[in-house]
Amino acid sequence: MDIQFKGEHLLPGQLGQLFIILAFGSALFSAISYYFATVNKNQLDNSWKKMARYGYFINTLSVVGIGACLFYIIYTNLFEYHYAWAHSSRTLPVYYIISSYWDGQEGSFWLWGFWQAVLGNILIWKAKSWESPVMAVVALSQAFITSMLIGVEMFGTRIGSSPFILLRNAVEGPIFSRPDYLTYIKDGNGLNPLLQNYWMIIHPPTLFLGFASMVVPFAYAIAGLWQRRYKDWIKPAISYSLFAVMVLGTGIIMGSFWAYESLNFGGFWAWDPVENASFIPWLTLIGGVHVLIVYKNTGHSYFTAAFLVIISFILVLYASFLTRSGILGNTSVHAFTDLGMSGQLLVFMFAFIAISVWLLVTRWKEMPITKKDEETYSREFWMFVGAVFLALSCLQLVIVTSIPVWNAIFGTKTAPPTEPVKLYNIVQSSFAVVITLLMGFAQFLKYKRSDATTFLIRSMVYLVFAALISGIIIWASGLYHTHLVYMLVIFGSVYAVLANTKYLADIFKGKTKLVGSAVAHIGFALLLVGAVISSGTSRVITINDSGVGFGTEFEKVGNSRENLRLDFNTPTKIGPYTATYVGDSLNGPNHYFKVNYKRIDDKTGKVTENFNLLPNAQANPKMGLVSSPDTRHYVFKDMYSYVSIAFPMKFQDDQTAENEGHGEANEDKAYAKPVIHEMNIGDTIRYRAGLIILKALNKDAKVRDIPLAKNDVSVGAQLEVQSNGKVFTTEPIFMIKGGNKFDFSKKVDSADLKVRFSNILPEKGKLEITTYVKPEGEKPYIVMKAIEFPSINFFWSGTIIMVIGFLLSIFRRNKELKTA
Amino acid sequence: MKKSSILGIVIIAIAICIIISTYADTSTYGSFNEAKNTHSELHVVGHLNKDKQLIYDAKKDANYFSFFMKDNKGEECKIVFTGTKPQDFERSEQIVLTGQMVGNEFHASKILMKCPSKYTQDKVEVTEANATKQASI
Numbered sequence: 001m002d003i004q005f006k007g008e009h010l011l012p013g014q015l016g017q018l019f020i021i022l023a024f025g026s027a028l029f030s031a032i033s034y035y036f037a038t039v040n041k042n043q044l045d046n047s048w049k050k051m052a053r054y055g056y057f058i059n060t061l062s063v064v065g066i067g068a069c070l071f072y073i074i075y076t077n078l079f080e081y082h083y084a085w086a087h088s089s090r091t092l093p094v095y096y097i098i099s100s101y102w103d104g105q106e107g108s109f110w111l112w113g114f115w116q117a118v119l120g121n122i123l124i125w126k127a128k129s130w131e132s133p134v135m136a137v138v139a140l141s142q143a144f145i146t147s148m149l150i151g152v153e154m155f156g157t158r159i160g161s162s163p164f165i166l167l168r169n170a171v172e173g174p175i176f177s178r179p180d181y182l183t184y185i186k187d188g189n190g191l192n193p194l195l196q197n198y199w200m201i202i203h204p205p206t207l208f209l210g211f212a213s214m215v216v217p218f219a220y221a222i223a224g225l226w227q228r229r230y231k232d233w234i235k236p237a238i239s240y241s242l243f244a245v246m247v248l249g250t251g252i253i254m255g256s257f258w259a260y261e262s263l264n265f266g267g268f269w270a271w272d273p274v275e276n277a278s279f280i281p282w283l284t285l286i287g288g289v290h291v292l293i294v295y296k297n298t299g300h301s302y303f304t305a306a307f308l309v310i311i312s313f314i315l316v317l318y319a320s321f322l323t324r325s326g327i328l329g330n331t332s333v334h335a336f337t338d339l340g341m342s343g344q345l346l347v348f349m350f351a352f353i354a355i356s357v358w359l360l361v362t363r364w365k366e367m368p369i370t371k372k373d374e375e376t377y378s379r380e381f382w383m384f385v386g387a388v389f390l391a392l393s394c395l396q397l398v399i400v401t402s403i404p405v406w407n408a409i410f411g412t413k414t415a416p417p418t419e420p421v422k423l424y425n426i427v428q429s430s431f432a433v434v435i436t437l438l439m440g441f442a443q444f445l446k447y448k449r450s451d452a453t454t455f456l457i458r459s460m461v462y463l464v465f466a467a468l469i470s471g472i473i474i475w476a477s478g479l480y481h482t483h484l485v486y487m488l489v490i491f492g493s494v495y496a497v498l499a500n501t502k503y504l505a506d507i508f509k510g511k512t513k514l515v516g517s518a519v520a521h522i523g524f525a526l527l528l529v530g531a532v533i534s535s536g537t538s539r540v541i542t543i544n545d546s547g548v549g550f551g552t553e554f555e556k557v558g559n560s561r562e563n564l565r566l567d568f569n570t571p572t573k574i575g576p577y578t579a580t581y582v583g584d585s586l587n588g589p590n591h592y593f594k595v596n597y598k599r600i601d602d603k604t605g606k607v608t609e610n611f612n613l614l615p616n617a618q619a620n621p622k623m624g625l626v627s628s629p630d631t632r633h634y635v636f637k638d639m640y641s642y643v644s645i646a647f648p649m650k651f652q653d654d655q656t657a658e659n660e661g662h663g664e665a666n667e668d669k670a671y672a673k674p675v676i677h678e679m680n681i682g683d684t685i686r687y688r689a690g691l692i693i694l695k696a697l698n699k700d701a702k703v704r705d706i707p708l709a710k711n712d713v714s715v716g717a718q719l720e721v722q723s724n725g726k727v728f729t730t731e732p733i734f735m736i737k738g739g740n741k742f743d744f745s746k747k748v749d750s751a752d753l754k755v756r757f758s759n760i761l762p763e764k765g766k767l768e769i770t771t772y773v774k775p776e777g778e779k780p781y782i783v784m785k786a787i788e789f790p791s792i793n794f795f796w797s798g799t800i801i802m803v804i805g806f807l808l809s810i811f812r813r814n815k816e817l818k819t820a
Numbered sequence: 821m822k823k824s825s826i827l828g829i830v831i832i833a834i835a836i837c838i839i840i841s842t843y844a845d846t847s848t849y850g851s852f853n854e855a856k857n858t859h860s861e862l863h864v865v866g867h868l869n870k871d872k873q874l875i876y877d878a879k880k881d882a883n884y885f886s887f888f889m890k891d892n893k894g895e896e897c898k899i900v901f902t903g904t905k906p907q908d909f910e911r912s913e914q915i916v917l918t919g920q921m922v923g924n925e926f927h928a929s930k931i932l933m934k935c936p937s938k939y940t941q942d943k944v945e946v947t948e949a950n951a952t953k954q955a956s957i
Contacts, residue, residue: 373822381823388831396838403846415847415863418918418929423845427838561883563904626907644904645878783882783904 005168007182008080013164016069020149020162023062023113027143030055034136038226049132053124056139059146060117066110066149067101070163074100079185082170083107083163089190099195102204105324105341106163109148111205115212116142123216130236133223134216137355141215144348148341158340193618193626199258203251207278210248211316214281216240217288218313218352221306225359230368234296237309239813241289246806248282253799260640260792262628267535267787268795271424273328276401277319283394285312287387294380294387297447301384302368303360308387310356315398317349327404377452379445386438393431400424425535429485432528436492439521440466440499462502466495473529477790482536489532496525516812520805523798530794534638541575541639542786563644566595568780569724569750577639581782582612590616590628593643593782597632615643615784637790645783671754671772678766687773689752690723694769701733703744712737715760717767723751732757732769745772752779847918852897855921864917864926866891868909876905889915889926901928909933 033052040048070083074097079085087103101107120138127134151162167185168176175181194200217237224233255275260268269275288308295305322328325342374381400423403416417423441459444450470491474480479487500521507515542564566572566581573579576599583594592614599609617627629642677685685692694717701716708714716731733744734757745756752774759768848854850862872888885901887909899917912933919928 373824376823385827388827392831392834392838395835396842399838399842400845403842413849415849417845418847418861418863427841561881561902563882565878565882645882647878781878783878 003177003179005080005182006180008166009076009078012069012072012078013081013166016066016073016164017151017162019062019065019069020146020151020164023059023066024143024146024150026055026058026062027139027146030059031136031139031143034132034139037132038136052132052135052139056117056120056124056135056142059139059142060121063110063113063117063146066163067114070101070107070110071097073164077188079188080167080182081163082165082167085167085185085188087189087191089188091187092191092196095201096191096196099197099200099204100191102200102208103191103195104163106149106161108204108208109145110163111208112212113142113145113149115205115209116145116215119213119216123219127236130220130223130233133227134219137219137222138215141219141352144351148344157343159344161341194263197258197262197628199254199261203254203258206247206254207251210244210251211278211281211320213240213244213247214285214313214316217244217285217309221309222355222359225306225363228363228366230302230366234292234305235813235817238289238292238296239810239817241285241292241309242806242810242813245282245285245289246803246810248278248285249806250799250803252278252282253796257796261631267538267789268792269531269535271421273401274323276397277322280319280394280397280401281312281315283390283397284308284315287390287394288312290383290387290390294383298374298378298380299368300370300374300380302370304384304387306360306367308391310360314349314353314356315394317345317352318398321345321349322401322405327408375449377445377450377455379442379447379450382438382442382445386435386442389431389434389438393428393435396427396431397424426483426485429483429489429532433485433488433492436489436496436525436528439525440492440495443499443503443518443521459499462498463495466491466498469498470494473533477533478537479533486532486536489528493525493528493532497522497529500525514809514812516805516807516809518805519808520802523800523802523805525798526794526801527798530791530796530798533791534789534795537790539575539788540785541577541788542641542784563783563785565781565783569726571598571725574786575788577609579784579786581780584780585614590618591646592616593646595641595782595784597639613639613641615641617643617646633793635793637788638792639786639788641784641786643782643784647781672775674756674770674772676758677769677771678761678764679769680766685769685771687753687771689773690721692753692755692769692771693720693722694718694767695720695729697767698731701731703733703735706735706737708737715757717755717757717769719755719769721748721751721753723748723753726750730755734758734760734767851891851893852895852921852926853893855897855926859920861918861920861929864889864891864919865914866917867914868912869896870910874905874910878904886925889917898925899928900925901931906931906933 030052033048033055037046037048037052072078073081074084074088075094077084077088077090083104083106087100087107088097092100102111116138120135120142123135123138124131148160149162150160151165152159168181175184178184217240220233220237220240224230224237252275255278256268259270285308288305291301291305291308294301321342325345327342374384400417400420403414406412407414440462441455444455444458444462470487470493473490473494474487479490500518504515504518504522507518540562542562564572564574566579568581571578571580574597577597578600580596580598581593582596585592585594593616595613595615597609597611597613598607600606601608611632613630613632615628615630627642627644629640631641632639675687677683679685679694681694681696683694696718698716698718701714702708703714713736714733715735716733719730719732721728721730728748728751730746730748732746732755735742735744741759743756743758745754747754754772756770756772757767758770761768847860848862849865850858852864855862855864866889869888869890874885874887876885882904883902885903885905887899888896889899890896900922914934916932917926917928918930918932919926921927
């Protein structure tokens with residue numbers, strides 16, 4: 001059946017699809033050509049290399065072309081394409097189009113391919129004699145990644161998933177049998193509101209640059225084995241590895257900052273499988289960098305260096321298999337769903353495993369493995385031990401995160417640990433203790449051989465200092481309430497900071513030049529201090545201890561009651577603050593809840609601090625309530641709060657409806673039955689939310705736009721309303737105009753009240769005031785959770801210092817490369 | 821003995837410890853029936869019984885949420901969760917609970933639910949969306 005569909009723009013998609021095929025073909029061609037360029041014995045014959053380069057250049061252009069087509073489709077809202085329909089909408093601001101690239105799997109593969117293309121060009125430019133073998137590996141990886149975008153059926157299975165697939169081909173529905181179906185598809189699904197955050201513009205590109213750059217040290221390691229050039233791949237590999245760990249580390253922390261700032265995880269790290277998946281290769285490559293340096297300086301540990309560098313890239317592939325194949329299923333909140341590519345991802349991974357194993361086995365005998373034992377009092381030995389411990393901590397992460405994979409392999413039905421966060425925290429902290437201590441005392445050692453006595457004396461002195469300082473920190477932060485291992489991490493980290501600061505001081509005295517490593521170590525140790533203190537002593541301050549609940553059945557539950565209801569305009573004690581939910585505002589899809597915090601001095605009653613936080617929620621009709629926290633930052637702590645339930649919740653679509661339908665009758669429904677009171681001046685009415693006092697009468701009350709004739713009467717009742725400790729004045733008006741009675745009611749929203757001056761009763765000498773009170777249940781409220789995170793700034797600043805350290809190291813290693 | 825061999829033994833020992841401790845810390849997927857016969861926490865997979873009442877009233881208690889769930893063996897149990905009602909809970913297709921039995925109630929410490937979300941491009945939702953669009957013609 002062939003239907004002529006109306007209004008479709010097929011050109012950009014066809015062009016994009018052409019670019020995809022071209023990108024895949026050229027990458028494969030380039031890989032094969034580089035292979036022949038490498039094995040070609042004739043040194044003067046450059047033809048293979050030239051062809052390979054052209055192939056790679058075409059690949060780069062095609063990848064850019066794919067991106068451009070996709071951008072055009074999203075930018076011009078061509079919802080006949082599934083990708084645009086699924087990940088964008090007409091209202092999406094242009095800068096979030098970039099974010100919609102990584103909302104879907106196809107877009108994120110494109111991003112990976114893009115960075116790999118860029119890195120490949122840098123290698124073509126810089127790698128010199130290494131170009132052919134290294135690029136053969138990179139181009140092969142590029143071929144695999146671009147194959148993920150193909151989306152064509154071959155041999156009965158679909159290869160890849162194309163971002164240019166049409167909506168009518170991707171989704172089934174009776175609507176698609178209509179030639180004019182496009183006229184009914186008015187808008188796309190829109191970008192996941194959680195991704196509509198400025199961090200999401202910058203975090204995924206950084207993370208994927210990190211992932212992509214892992215291929216470079218891997219390619220060097222493979223090329224070194226392949227070409228039997230066991231020595232000189234080390235130096236460039238160190239530089240590229242440092243770059244990869246720096247970028248990947250930055251990307252990971254950016255992700256955690258995003259989670260902290262805009263998700264209601266309740267923290268910056270949740271050991272979610274997806275987070276672990278990015279952290280695992282980082283750990284092994286950090287180990288790899290250290291062993292590479294050991295090998296460079298001493299000639300020891302060749303195999304470990306190569307192995308760690310290789311396994312890091314394999315783990316990147318494994319991580320993308322975990323997060324993209326849908327295998328994590330029940331265990332992760334934010335893994336991608338299965339696009340039917342798990343087979344392809346596995347082929348990708350096993351192809352590179354096979355190459356690595358083959359080379360490691362065939363070159364085993366030739367590898368420069370030293371027979372001599374390392375000195376105990378040498379830096380390289382302990383760096384090696386540290387790297388091994390990093391790998392072991394990584395092993396624990398891999399084993400636990402992969403539980404669904406073990407289930408799939410062995411047919412078991414094991415569930416993940418019930419308290420994964422606690423388990424990871426304790427196990428990973430134990431490794432962190434060892435690693436930080438090694439980070440410390442390795443600084444007192446020299447390469448090859450150091451004097452044992454001076455080493456022992458120095459490191460002991462610093463240990464004593466570290467014990468003192470960490471003792472103070474543990475006492476001051478209240479960390480002594482927690483598990484012993486957290487205190488040991490603080491001890492180790494302080495030791496690492498001290499030892500590396502001492503090392504840094506020596507550098508300024510001119511003894512050595514390795515500034516970068518010391519700075520990076522200090523940064524990492526500070527990061528750990530921040531992470532441990534803030535997660536170890538974070539405190540939910542919205543503990544509900546009001547005792548109101550469902551009775552005794554509830555008290556058996558061990559869980560603490562961490563959510564607190566804040567009624568509109570009702571001050572509630574939250575930790576040291578008095579919090580009041582004072583208002584709402586709407587901005588685009590965001591509903592902001594204005595919560596005022598006051599810190600009141602108990603003795604003097606003075607307000608010492610007064611601020612507002614605006615946690616927001618998106619009442620997304622498609623996704624329900626998506627809440628984002630708002631945080632008060634202090635130097636030594638953060639106060640973080642988010643709203644999980646709100647009543648009433650305003651949807652963006654409701655806004656207009658509300659403004660239009662404002663009938664008086666409609667409005668009275670919001671109040672309980674009116675109550676008529678007969679009053680004199682000075683009388684008081686008690687109502688649910690407070691008191692109303694009739695203060696005085698205003699004989700010539702004026703209502704705007706209503707001129708009064710001679711016999712007309714207009715009287716205002718000056719009322720004082722006291723509610724929730726606040727005093728309001730209001731003046732409803734009673735009017736006789738042309739012999740008819742009118743009255744003008746007044747609302748005091750904050751007191752849940754509407755009052756009418758409904759009559760004057762001359763025979764009784766009284767006034768009639770009618771009150772409309774909002775029933776209690778109708779009062780708006782929010783349910784909120786607030787958490788204090790102490791010392792979290794150490795975490796962020798530690799990260800920045802660490803990145804600076806990496807940068808310094810890269811500069812220094814590059815200098816070495818040039819002088820070498 | 822060479823230092824590297826000692827180190828190797830230490831590494832292997834730690835690796836074995838990791839594997840054993842992982843095995844010891846893992847939980848199991850079970851049914852409500854199994855949950856009644858054990859004191860340890862376990863995971864129960866099932867789906868929400870949409871015919872019975874969900875109780876969440878922030879006015880009374882912002883930290884009490886209860887509902888009825890049928891596990892994969894068809895057994896039904898009342899669930900109590902100390903916290904707020906997760907958004908879109910009514911729409912969930914599958915629920916994974918972590919927790920244990922207290923009397924006749926299952927007290928969940930964690931709820932993981934699968935929704936036919938717009939953002940995972942589930943077919944169920946997509947066809948629904950199309951149906952409403954056609955209705956508005």
